[in-house]
Amino acid sequence: MTLQEKEKKIVEVIKELKKVNYPGYSRDIVSFGFIKKIDVDESGYVFVDIEVPTEKEDVFESIREKVYDVLKHREDVEISVRKREIFKKNKIPIRGKSIAIYSTKGGVGKSTVAVNLAYSIKKIGFNTAVLDLDIHGPSVPRITGTQDYEPYSPDGKNISPAEKFGVKIMSIGYMAKGDTPVIWRGPMVMKAFRTLTFSTLWADTDVLVMDLPPGSGDVQLSLAQEADISGMVMITTPQELALEDLRRGISMFKKLSVPILGVIENMSYFTCDSCGKRHYIFGKGGGRDVAKSYGIDFIGEIPFDPDLMKMSDEGRIYVLEKDGEVSESFESISKKILEKLSLRK
Numbered sequence: 001m002t003l004q005e006k007e008k009k010i011v012e013v014i015k016e017l018k019k020v021n022y023p024g025y026s027r028d029i030v031s032f033g034f035i036k037k038i039d040v041d042e043s044g045y046v047f048v049d050i051e052v053p054t055e056k057e058d059v060f061e062s063i064r065e066k067v068y069d070v071l072k073h074r075e076d077v078e079i080s081v082r083k084r085e086i087f088k089k090n091k092i093p094i095r096g097k098s099i100a101i102y103s104t105k106g107g108v109g110k111s112t113v114a115v116n117l118a119y120s121i122k123k124i125g126f127n128t129a130v131l132d133l134d135i136h137g138p139s140v141p142r143i144t145g146t147q148d149y150e151p152y153s154p155d156g157k158n159i160s161p162a163e164k165f166g167v168k169i170m171s172i173g174y175m176a177k178g179d180t181p182v183i184w185r186g187p188m189v190m191k192a193f194r195t196l197t198f199s200t201l202w203a204d205t206d207v208l209v210m211d212l213p214p215g216s217g218d219v220q221l222s223l224a225q226e227a228d229i230s231g232m233v234m235i236t237t238p239q240e241l242a243l244e245d246l247r248r249g250i251s252m253f254k255k256l257s258v259p260i261l262g263v264i265e266n267m268s269y270f271t272c273d274s275c276g277k278r279h280y281i282f283g284k285g286g287g288r289d290v291a292k293s294y295g296i297d298f299i300g301e302i303p304f305d306p307d308l309m310k311m312s313d314e315g316r317i318y319v320l321e322k323d324g325e326v327s328e329s330f331e332s333i334s335k336k337i338l339e340k341l342s343l344r345k
């Protein structure tokens with residue numbers, strides 16, 4: 001069997017499996033990340049390994065039956081459907097949904113995108129908030145110009161977030177100020193994560209956007225295991241290197257059964273002021289390709305704009321000040337995310 005033939009089979013089987021929805025949901029088991037492994041051997045036999053994270057016997061049985069049902073017409077497929085124990089996830093104290101912005105590689109624009117996405121969704125008419133979970137290198141206070149905020153506790157238990165132009169913001173940066181970097185160790189990171197996430201007074205937040213540090217360390221793991229996040233949004237630039245990392249990231253969250261809402265490609269192209277043409281400085285279409293090969297949705301591209309960098313450095317919110325293609329792409333991405341979260345105005 002050639003590689004192409006094997007890939008074709010995998011795509012076919014995945015397509016069939018996408019017909020199986022989680023009971024009571026309109027989302028399928030592929031997008032929930034239940035497919036742990038899918039392989040084709042030399043004789044063309046397909047092995048599918050499915051893991052369902054549930055304690056409910058009826059849910060498990062129903063998924064199992066449907067999987068066998070959609071694949072019963074194929075004689076070249078061997079299926080294994082297993083049940084996996086789930087971690088007890090805590091509810092983030094918000095009224096609506098939460099998304100986490102993730103990339104394995106540093107500097108691809110997570111913090112910039114997280115902040116502008118929150119304001120863009122706010123403009124559409126939802127209450128939004130930003131949670132900076134980059135414990136080691138918080139940058140949201142600077143990007144939002146809220147460095148001077150002093151958090152306080154109105155009840156001796158919970159903390160009040162900062163607020164700028166109607167968006168609530170929380171970051172470890174408000175507590176650990178000064179030039180001396182704080183050396184956080186594992187358990188402290190976990191404690192900081194829990195306090196920021198579960199003890200902030202998020203009130204009537206409809207959409208909480210979480211900015212993560214790069215990679216797959218303690219914070220990502222705690223978040224995926226302990227919090228009831230609605231989904232991950234992966235960010236990449238069109239470069240090959242970043243894409244390789246993204247592949248790893250996707251499989252990590254799939255393993256932890258956290259829904260992946262889709263991929264955003266940042267710094268996709270640069271539109272030249274004088275000639276008006278799009279220049280694909282880092283390559284073209286890489287994010288879209290990787291999304292496709294993983295069966296994940298491509299949510300959109302954000303162009304490169306030096307003003308985005310400049311304004312973020314000055315604590316100014318780009319999407320509130322500048323119209324044009326960057327703000328438009330944030331708007332279109334926001335709408336797609338809201339749709340995925342089933343939030344309607």
Ligand SMILES: Nc1ncnc2c1ncn2[C@@H]1O[C@H](COP(=O)(O)OP(=O)(O)OP(=O)(O)O)[C@@H](O)[C@H]1O
Nearest residue numbers: 106107108109110111112214303304305308309312
């Ligand atoms: N579309 C864009 N156009 C121009 N500059 C951008 C764009 N997106 C991000 N930047 C700039 O790129 C740099 C890195 O962005 P940012 O800090 O948001 O990345 P990050 O992924 O959060 O980094 P880290 O992994 O270190 O947390 C910043 O200077 C930011 O202003």
Ligand SMILES: [Mg+2]
Nearest residue numbers: 110111134139
């Ligand atoms: Mg960052």
